[in-house]
Amino acid sequence: MARGTGLKRRSLFADEAEDSPRQQRRKFVACQRCHAHKIKCSGDQPCSKCRAVGCADECAYSSRDRQVKVSENYLDQLLAENRRLKEQSVTSADATEASGRPHTERALSRHADATDAPDTTSIQNPIIGERAWFHRYDSSSPPIYIGEAACSAFATRFRRFLTGNNATAHITRTQWEREEVIAAAANEANAQWPSLHHARLLVRIAINQIGHLYHLMMRKTTLDKLEEVYQTGSFDCVSNKCKFFALFAFGQAYSVRSDPTTGSRVPGTAYFARAMSLVQVLPERTSITHLETLLLLSLFSYYLNRRHSAYVLIGNAMRMGLTIGLNHNIPESQLIDPVERQHRIEIWWTIYIFDRMWGSKMGLPMQILDEDIHVDMPTTISPNWRHEEELSDTDYMTANIKLARIAGETIARLYSRRKYQETFLQRVQKLLKALKNWVDTLPEGLRLNMEDLESSKKPVVSLHMAFNQCVILTTRPTLLHLLITLRKNNGSRPLGENIRDSVSQPVLTLSEACIHAARHSHSMILTRWINGTCPSFGYFHAHYLFSSALILAMSSFVPIGNPSDMSGFDSALDVLRSMSENGNLAAAEFYHNLEQVKVCLDAYRGASRPQKSESGPEVNVEMTDSPAAAALRPISGLASTLAPSSTAHMPGISSEASVAPLLPADGDLLAGQPSHGPDAYVLPARDAVNGYTTEMAFLEPTMQDFLAQSDIDLGLLHPVDTFLSEAENLYTCHEL
Numbered sequence: 138m139a140r141g142t143g144l145k146r147r148s149l150f151a152d153e154a155e156d157s158p159r160q161q162r163r164k165f166v167a168c169q170r171c172h173a174h175k176i177k178c179s180g181d182q183p184c185s186k187c188r189a190v191g192c193a194d195e196c197a198y199s200s201r202d203r204q205v206k207v208s209e210n211y212l213d214q215l216l217a218e219n220r221r222l223k224e225q226s227v228t229s230a231d232a233t234e235a236s237g238r239p240h241t242e243r244a245l246s247r248h249a250d251a252t253d254a255p256d257t258t259s260i261q262n263p264i265i266g267e268r269a270w271f272h273r274y275d276s277s278s279p280p281i282y283i284g285e286a287a288c289s290a291f292a293t294r295f296r297r298f299l300t301g302n303n304a305t306a307h308i309t310r311t312q313w314e315r316e317e318v319i320a321a322a323a324n325e326a327n328a329q330w331p332s333l334h335h336a337r338l339l340v341r342i343a344i345n346q347i348g349h350l351y352h353l354m355m356r357k358t359t360l361d362k363l364e365e366v367y368q369t370g371s372f373d374c375v376s377n378k379c380k381f382f383a384l385f386a387f388g389q390a391y392s393v394r395s396d397p398t399t400g401s402r403v404p405g406t407a408y409f410a411r412a413m414s415l416v417q418v419l420p421e422r423t424s425i426t427h428l429e430t431l432l433l434l435s436l437f438s439y440y441l442n443r444r445h446s447a448y449v450l451i452g453n454a455m456r457m458g459l460t461i462g463l464n465h466n467i468p469e470s471q472l473i474d475p476v477e478r479q480h481r482i483e484i485w486w487t488i489y490i491f492d493r494m495w496g497s498k499m500g501l502p503m504q505i506l507d508e509d510i511h512v513d514m515p516t517t518i519s520p521n522w523r524h525e526e527e528l529s530d531t532d533y534m535t536a537n538i539k540l541a542r543i544a545g546e547t548i549a550r551l552y553s554r555r556k557y558q559e560t561f562l563q564r565v566q567k568l569l570k571a572l573k574n575w576v577d578t579l580p581e582g583l584r585l586n587m588e589d590l591e592s593s594k595k596p597v598v599s600l601h602m603a604f605n606q607c608v609i610l611t612t613r614p615t616l617l618h619l620l621i622t623l624r625k626n627n628g629s630r631p632l633g634e635n636i637r638d639s640v641s642q643p644v645l646t647l648s649e650a651c652i653h654a655a656r657h658s659h660s661m662i663l664t665r666w667i668n669g670t671c672p673s674f675g676y677f678h679a680h681y682l683f684s685s686a687l688i689l690a691m692s693s694f695v696p697i698g699n700p701s702d703m704s705g706f707d708s709a710l711d712v713l714r715s716m717s718e719n720g721n722l723a724a725a726e727f728y729h730n731l732e733q734v735k736v737c738l739d740a741y742r743g744a745s746r747p748q749k750s751e752s753g754p755e756v757n758v759e760m761t762d763s764p765a766a767a768a769l770r771p772i773s774g775l776a777s778t779l780a781p782s783s784t785a786h787m788p789g790i791s792s793e794a795s796v797a798p799l800l801p802a803d804g805d806l807l808a809g810q811p812s813h814g815p816d817a818y819v820l821p822a823r824d825a826v827n828g829y830t831t832e833m834a835f836l837e838p839t840m841q842d843f844l845a846q847s848d849i850d851l852g853l854l855h856p857v858d859t860f861l862s863e864a865e866n867l868y869t870c871h872e873l
Contacts, residue, residue: 169199170192171186271283284501286498289726289730291617292683295734299737299741310442310726312723313443314441314442318406319413322409322411323410327407328382328408331385336367337360337363340359340384340385343391347387349529350599351436351529353433356527359384363381366381376427376430379427379430380429382415383430383433386405390674393405395720403441406441412433416434423460427457431450435450435451440676440722444495444498445499447491451492455488455504455505458484463485464505467481476524476527479524482515483515485512486514489538489541490538492504493541493544494603497548497610498680500548502553516531537600537603540575540600543568543607546568569611572608595670598665599677601657604831606684613651615644616651616691618644622640622644623695645697645839646839646842646843648697651688653833653834658684658685662678662712663708671716673716679721682709683713686705690738706731710731
């Protein structure tokens with residue numbers, strides 16, 4: 138009986154086993170249509186019901202999660218990897234907070250983490266320290282914040298590298314128009330409405346000089362309004378008075394020479410001061426005219442070297458623009474005139490450009506995210522003649538907006554203390570890809586005429602100089618890292634033996650791009666200076682010249698540069714000196730800063746100048762009196778080890794010259810005095826700007842290879858770890 142039961146049970150199990158495939162085949166998943174109608178589905182593709190009703194094309198099945206069998210060993214591996222990554226993250230955070238921990242120990246810890254887990258990314262910003270940089274310039278005033286993206290801050294970093302002393306003091310900005318001078322200028326008798334003829338002249342000069350660089354007003358409407366003011370005698374309207382006095386300030390700045398007897402070095406200061414005293418800071422209901430005035434005052438603040446005031450003014454304009462919804466499209470039913478609608482759009486985008494560009498000059502954050510902007514990009518209205526007489530060129534303004542967006546991203550990604558999952562080189566690569574796309578898609582009308590720079594329109598030249606500055610801002614930390622690496626390795630072993638072990642190709646490539654951009658900007662500014670078309674009191678030419686001069690000085694003693702780039706530094710020093718003597722406050726600041734860089738370069742020159750020994754041959758002076766001096770010995774033997782692909786080919790420069798040693802054999806490069814006269818303004822390679830192009834930084838095969846690399850490849854590059862350890866030492870030694 139028991140046996141029979143057992144046989145019957147086995148038979149039952151066998152029948153179930155035989156029937157299980159058939160039962161599984163009956164468990165069809167219904168298509169979406171059958172499931173919605175709660176009808177039986179055949180499970181075909183398409184199913185019979187969908188075919189019957191003519192909906193075969195709509196027959197689709199919902200995707201279901203599959204149950205996959207995995208081994209227990211595989212699950213254990215995943216859990217162990219998860220625990221290891223969590224522990225590593227905690228360890229990294231603890232190491233960051235332990236500011237008292239020795240630098241070498243932190244570097245070894247980071248190196249060990251990178252070795253154990255090469256697939257992890259860095260969230261620590263590699264070019265600035267954990268602590269913000271403050272500088273006390275006056276014992277009676279609070280310390281001022283120094284943004285790492287500021288060119289003056291980078292000049293201090295460079296001087297600290299040259300001296301080997303991280304305690305080298307930052308140079309305080311003192312060449313700016315003081316509040317008491319502006320207050321006195323506002324009460325001057327000449328800050329009154331001029332005659333109609335003179336007012337027309339000043340406004341037309343302002344429109345011609347700045348009205349095509351930025352959209353600050355409707356040009357024809359502004360001129361018509363000026364005529365109306367004088368015809369009706371409505372001189373007491375505060376909004377009109379503020380706007381036109383701001384325009385008068387620009388007109389004087391571009392038409393009058395500096396007069397020291399007035400107490401102000403910049404012409405137009407009286408009109409600017411009067412407009413500032415009248416403009417409403419906190420109107421409850423703002424207007425487009427009021428926003429135009431804030432834009433004008435913010436821009437003129439740069440002419441007085443009042444960068445903080447300019448940033449605050451544009452911040453006010455941004456906030457007030459948000460209160461009236463400039464970041465949104467207004468319905469046509471509420472603003473019918475297409476010119477007025479487009480003017481509203483372009484005023485918003487000018488505020489946006491100023492916000493991004495002003496912040497990038499000082500390393501300050503942007504004041505609105507791109508995700509919060511929903512207004513259209515500028516467009517050309519019909520008829521075309523109305524657009525041309527009132528509004529800005531659409532292609533030019535669009536290019537300016539895109540460049541400002543990249544500048545803002547550069548500050549956020551490279552110079553802020555935000556934490557990113559991407560490595561430093563990955564962020565640099567994305568920014569350079571955006572810059573390359575910008576220059577590749579530039580309309581033909583916005584490209585420079587390399588044969589005759591002066592034939593290019595002023596806004597086009599300004600646009601390309603701003604582009605070069607973005608490239609410099611993105612790549613110059615890597616150039617400084619290259620200098621640090623060369624100095625470090627020179628003190629331990631001949632660098633020529635294992636250069637690729639110390640300096641990777643991406644570091645060389647980014648440094649080359651930085652040098653290319655600096656040479657291009659330098660050549661454009663000097664060409665305009667020689668031709669007499671460089672503005673006397675403008676800020677940006679002086680700023681771009683200062684920025685490029687720092688890079689040229691660095692280029693003069695790295696193998697991928699050229700020793701003769703030092704003459705470009707000297708010529709920039711001469712031009713800034715001349716601009717300073719003519720009353721340009723920004724040039725005075727930058728000239729003083731470059732003078733201090735020159736002092737450090739001269740100290741380096743004196744420490745490394747070759748001397749002849751008693752037996753005859755030239756030898757380098759050994760600097761054994763201090764570690765800092767010992768670190769500044771000239772780097773030799775590097776040029777011969779560079780592969781040809783790592784050296785940029787410049788028109789007119791032989792390959793031998795472009796990879797020249799750090800110093801010439803006779804040591805005359807840094808030993809010589811700055812040259813003066815017309816010859817000082819001739820670039821070493823070419824005497825014309827057509828030796829350089831905007832695209833040059835992206836034409837090198839090594840740059841194209843860098844931009845083509847995947848994120849994984851960039852994440853595994855060893856220079857990132859070196860940069861982390863070296864840069865933290867350089868960027869965190871602040872005099873707090």
